[in-house]
Amino acid sequence: MLLSDIIYEYEEQIIYHLRKLIQIRSVWDEAVPGRPNQPYGEGVDEALQYMLRLGEELGFQVKNIDGYAGHVEYGSGEELIAVLVHLDTVHEGDGWTYPPFGAVIDHGKIFGRGASDDKGAAVVALFALKALQKIGVAPSKRVRIIFGTHEESGMQDMDYYFAREQKPDLAFTPDAGYPIFNRELGNINVAISWQREQGVKIEMEEAEHNAAQSENAEQNAALTLVSAAPVTRTADNGVPDIWTAGDEVSVSRTADNEVPVTRTGDNEVAVTRTGDNEVAVTRTGADGVRLLTMEGGKPFSFIPERCEAVFALSSEHTERAMRVLSNEHNIELELDTDKNLLRVTASNLPLEQTAGTLAAAPAASPTNAIVNMISWLHSAKIDQELALFYTYLHERIGKETNGNSLGIRCEDDVSGPLQVYLRTIRADTRHIEALVNIRYPVTKDGDEIMRTITDTLPFPAIKVDERRHLKPVYVPADHPLIQKLGTAYRKVTGEQAELLQMGAGTYSRKLPDRCVAFGPGLPGAAHTNVHAADEYIEIASLMKHATICAQGIYELICEP
Template sequence: MINVKAGCMHMVIGNEIRKYRNAIAAGISELVQIRSIMAAPEPGKPFGAGVDCALQHMLGLAESLGFDVTNVDGYAGHVEYGQGDEIAAVLVHLDTVEEGEGWMSPPFGGLIENGKIIGRGASDNKGPAVVALYALKTLMDLGITGNRRLRLIFGTNEESGMKDLDYYFEREQLPDMAFAPDAGYPIYNVEMGNMNVVFSSKQEAVSEKPLLPLLSLKGGSMLTLIPETCTASLSLSFLTDSQVENIRHSVNLQANLSAAYSADRVLELTAGSELVEGSPTGSRNAIANIVAFLLAQGMDTNWDNFLRFLHSKISAETDGQSLGIACSDSVSGGLVVYLRTISCDQERAEALCNIRYPISYDGAGILSTLDHLARMNGIETEQLRHLLPVYVPETHPVIVRLSRAYKKITGEEAVMLRMGAGTYARKLRNNGVAFGAGLPGGVDTRVHQADEFIFIDDMMQHAEICLQGMYELLID
C-alpha cells in the first residue's frame, strides 16, 4: 500500500486508467442494455424492476473487481475504498429518462460502432458510472490510500426527483467532499434554484357558445426544455366560409405554422419553435407561438382566460418580468422561465413552467408570488418539484482539489461555471459540485434525445480527469 502524504501530492496518475479502456467500453455497453427507467415500485425495488436491475448489475460488477458493496434497500448502493472517519465521494446515477421516439439505433442496444457507444444513458449517466468504478479499481491496483474513505455512490432516482439520496443520506454519512460527473468540465460550483410549477384551470364557463372551440392543445415534452412543436385541434363548425378563409390566410402568413383541414371542419394546427437571438432560452417556443396565434384571431374559444394568462404573463418572455418574479445576482445571473409543456382538452387545461432562480433568492417567495398572481386571474398553481440552489465557494477544499486535478491532466486552469439544471450536488449541502463528464468544446451527445451516445475516446479523456480528481480527494 502507498499511503500518500503531503510531500507526494504532485503525483499524476490519470493515465493509469487507460489499461481498462476495453473493459470500460464493454461495461458501458452492458449497462446501457438495461432499461433502467422508473416504474411501479416492488418489494425491495422502490423505483421498479429495471432500475433495480441496473443497481444489482453495478454492485455485482464491483464485487467481481474485489470490492465490498452495500445496498441501501434498493434506493442506492455504494462501493468503498480506504480507511478513515472522513468520506470523500463520487455520485453517479443508473436511472435514465424514457427512450422517447426517433431512434435510428436500438435505444437499449448498447451498440458499439465507429468508436462510440449508442443508447439511452450512455452519456447520462451510465458511461461516467462505469468510469468511476474503474477509477476506484485503478486506485486499488496502485495501492494508494489516504486518511479518509473514498466512496462511489450509485443512485437510482436522479431523473425523477432524487428521492433516492434523501433516503440514503438519512441512513448513511454525508460526504465531506464529493463530486458528480453528470455535467461538464471544468467545475460547476453554482446550481440555480430549480422548480417546476403547473398553471391549471378547469373548463371555463362561457356566456355564449365559442366561435372557435379548442378541442385539444398539446405541446412539449419533459425530455426537453424547449417544446419543439405544439398542436391545436380546432372546430371550424361555427364559422362561415369567409371566416375559415381568413384563418387559412393567417396561417399562410406564419412561417412557423402548418395546418391540415379535415372534411368534418376540424383544423389541426401545428406550431414550431423559432430561434431568438439573445434570448436566455435561445428561442420563442412553440407553445408561445400557437397561443399567440389563437388569440390574434379575435374569436372566442373555450379556453380564452387560460390562453390570455399564458400570453400576457409568459409568452416568449423568459425573465419572469410579467410574472413579477424577475431577479438576479452577481453569482448566478438572472432568473429564467421556460414554458415547457401544455395540455388542454374539454375539461382541463394545464401548462408546466420550469423556473430557475438565483442562489440568493427564496424559492418559496417566488412560488407565493406566482400563486397570488395566478389566483387573481382565476388560475390554479401546483409545485411539482423544487430543487434548492447550490453554491460552493472557490476556497472550499473540494474546489481546490478538483481544480488541481483538472490542471494536472489538461494543463488548463479550472474555471467556475453555473447551471440551471440539477445534479446530485443538490443533496450534498454545499460540500460537492458537478465535475465532468462532458469535455469543454465537446460534441453534443444528445442527452435526453434520440440516439444518445458517447465517444469512447472522449470518455477515456474524462476517465483520466476523473481518476485524478478521485486521487486528489483521497489524499491529504
Template sequence: MKEKILKQAEKLKDDIIKSTQELIQIPSVKAKKEEKYPYGENVYLALEKALDIASELGFKTKNIDNYAGHIEIGEGEEILGILCHLDVVPEGSNWTYPPYAAEIHAGKIYGRGAIDDKGPTVAALYAMKIVDMLDINLSKKVRLILGTDEESGMESIDYYFKKEKMPELSFSPDAVFPAIHAEKGILDLKFSKKITKNVDSSLQLIALKGGNAANMVADYAEAVIKGIDKNELQNILAEIEYEKDKLQISESKKGLKLSYNGVSAHASLPEDGENAISHLINILAQLPFTESDVADFLEFYQSKIALEYDGSSIGCAEEDDIPTKLTFNSGIVALNQREIKLIVNIRYPVKSSSSKVINSIKNSIKDYNIEVELQSDAEPLYIEKDDLFIQKLMNAYQEITGDKGQPIAIGGGTYARKVKKGVAFGPLFPGQEELAHQKDEYIVIDNLLKSAAIYAKAIIDITG
C-alpha cells in the first residue's frame, strides 16, 4: 500500500504545488468584519479558493456562513475530521522573498502560511484525493474542516460545530510529526498601567508600540521620547549594554524615535526569536524618566519580565513530567494617553491551570500598581500515548517514513483541543527548522508530498 500511495502523491505533485501557491497568494490575515465576511474579505477569499479547488477535484463541499467550511468523502454515520485553518498571522518584516508571492526556491515554497497552515491543508486535501484514486471503501465519512480564525481566538471552529456534527475522531495537520499527544494550555493576559502625564517632566515617553500579535515574538518595537537631545541620549546609551546594530535613532516631529529590530518566532518557541519589545524596554528602563507612572511600568517590566521567556522573575515558571515547560511571550505593547498596555501569551504545562499561573503572577507583582486581565484561555490537551487512535496515526507515519519516533508534547495550540478526541499530526518533520510565524516561512515540496502520503495512509487505516 505504501508504494501505491507514494506513486499517486507523485502523480499529483504539480497540482499540489499549484494549489498551495494559490492559497498562499491570498493574504488572509484576520481583519474587521465586513458585511458577509466575518473576518474580512481576504480570509473569505482563502476559504472560497480552498472549496473551489476541492470542487474541481470532485469532492462535496459546504460553506458554513463564510465562518468555516468542509470537504467530504466517504459514507457512514461516524466522521473522521481533519482540522485545518486558512487564516495566517501578519507577515512581519525583512522577508527574503515576498510573503504572498509563493515563490519556489531550492525545492521550497516560500510565503506566509506555507507551513502554518495552508501547505498542510493542501496536503490533507490531496490525501483525500489519493484515497479516492485508490478506490478505497471507507467505513466513515472523512471531512476536511476549514477554519478561518485559528490564529486569533478559534471562534470560527466554535461556530462550525454549532451548525455541524462534531467528528468522533480528528487530527489537525498544524504542528509537527509524529503524533502530538499533549498540547500546553494557552493563556493571553493584559497587563496595564494608568498614565498621568506630567508636562513638566524633563524626559517624557511620548509613544511606545511593538508587536503584531500575542502569539508572535515581536520583531519590531519603537518609542518616541521628548526632553533630551540626540547627543545626550547617545552618551547615556554608551553606558548601557545592548546590541548596537539593532537600535536606530532618528529625529521626528515629536522627539527622538528609537526603533528596535528583533527576530520573529512562534510564541510557543520564544527562544527561537529575539523579542524587540523586551529589548527596547530594557533600554528605556535605564533612561532617566521622571514621569512616575512611566518609570514604574518600565521598572516593573525590567524587574519582572526583562529578556526572559520562562516566567521565572514574574513567578510563574513551571515544568512537569510530560514534559512541557511554561513559556512567556510579550506579544504586543502600546501606549496611549491613558495607559500603557502589554499583551502576553503564556503556554503552561498540561498538568497546570490558568488560575494557578495567574495567581502566581499576581502574587509576584503585588507591590506594583499593575492591572492583570484575562484575555483568553485554552485548556491543555492530553491523550495517553498508547491510545488506539494515536497508535494508528503513528503506524501511518512510521510506515511511510520508516522513522520509529514516539508521540510527543508541544507548546503550540491547534484545533485538536476543540473536539471530542483529537490530536495534532504533522506537517513539520523531525529536525526541520520551525518557521511558523517567522519571516521566510516555507514548506519543502518533497515533504508536502510525503505529508499527503502519510495523511492518506492514516485515513485508510482509520476509516478503511
C-alpha cells in the first residue's frame, strides 16, 4: 500500500500546526522553581504540551513523562515501534532576515528556528500516524511518536524517558536526511586545560604599623598578595610577588594614584590600577608578552572560523614583539600603543592587508582558525609560561585530523578513520581550555581511546576531562529495520536506499542497535540553515518527507 495521496490530505493542517509550533520559543532554559514538570524551562514545556494536546485531539492516547518527554500512541500488541523527534531548538542567534519565531511563509518556505530541526518532522510524524488511522490500519504492534525536549543540549530527556518507559523494538528518528544513516561515529568532547600557578591580583591593605612610623600614612599602605603563591614582606611599604625562584617584583603604593613596580628578577610585570583599593599585577615574562584573553570557535560550528587573543606587552618589548610575531599565515596583528596591548586575530580564510594592521600572506584554502592561532603561538614562542599548553596542542594535534600524534589513530572497514578537530578555545589570565572533538569508528572502543590520551600526557600540569561521550551507532545492512525502511524509501522514490554515516548525533545514540536516522532532508536538497539565521523548510520537501515517513511507519508496523 502507498500512502502518498492520503498524507497530502493533511498538508494544510501540517503547515498550520508547524507554524504554531515554530512560534513557541522552545530553547533550553533553567528549570522553573516550584514547577517540577518543567525541567527545561517554560518554552520547551509549552511546545511539549502543544503537541500532546494535538495528539489527543487527533484521537490518540498521550502521556507526559514529567515534562522530560511525552508520546502519542496508536495500535495494540507487545511489540513497540517508535519515531523519535525533538521539540527543543538551539538559540535563535543573530542575523535573521525573518523573525526567528514568526513562522513566515515566503516563496514556498516556512522560516523560523526549528522549522527543519526538528519541528517540521515532529508535526509530520503525528499526521503520518493520523493518515494510517484514517485508512483503518489496525496494526498488531503499537507505534509511538516520542517527543523529546533536550536533544540539542545533551539528550538527558531520553535517559529519563527510557528509565520509565518501554524501549521500542525498532525505531527511527527523522533528524538528519535520507536515505538511511545506519552509522553514527563515536563522538567524544575532550577538554584540555592548563592553569597558571600564580595569582594576578593584589589588594590594598592599611598597615597600621607603617602608618605609625611614616610621615605620610596615606603613602605607606602595604600591598597584600591574594594568591596561592608565597608572600614575604620585605619592607614597611612593599610586598614582593614571588612568581618563581629568582623572578620577584616589589610593589609599593606611594600616592593615591601611583603604584610603582620595582623589577627584582629577570621577568617583567605590568601593573594596572583597577580601583581605589586594588591593583592588578600581570607577569609578562622574559619575552615581554603575556596572554590576557583568548576566544575561538562556537559551540555549533564544526570548523572554527575565527580565534581572537589579547596580550599584554611591556613597553620596551613592543617593537620586538611586532617584528617577531607578524610572520604567520592567516594572522592579523593590531597594536594598541597607549595600553601596551597586542590584539591577534586568526582566521580560517585568507586575510587582506588593512589600514593600521599587519596581515600575513593569505592561505590557499580555509583552515581551522584555532589551529592557526596555536601554530602562531608555537612559532613565535611568546608567553613562555603558557608554552607547555600550546606546544602540546601544536605537537599532539596541530593540523592533523587523524589522531596520529595523540596515539589514537585507527579505522575500520565499516566507517573509516578516526577524526580529531579543535573546536573551541577560551582563556583568561589564569586559565586556558581547548575543546577537542574526537569522532571514532563504530567498531572501536572510545573508552580505550580516552585512556590512551590520558596515559600519554607529557606534563602533569595539563589536564584532560571527558565532557561528553556519545557511543557509536551501527545497525548492519541486513537488519530488519534497514530492510523495511529501505523498502519504504524505494516504494516512494523509486530509488535504492543508500546507507550513510554521520559524525554528529541523533536520538539513535540512545538506542544504538535498533534505531537509525531516516529523513527529513532529501538527497541533493539545499541547506536549510540548520542552527543558523533564517532556518527554513521548503513546504514541497516537507510533504515529500511526509510520504516517506508515513510509508516507513507502515512498513514497520504492518509488514511481516
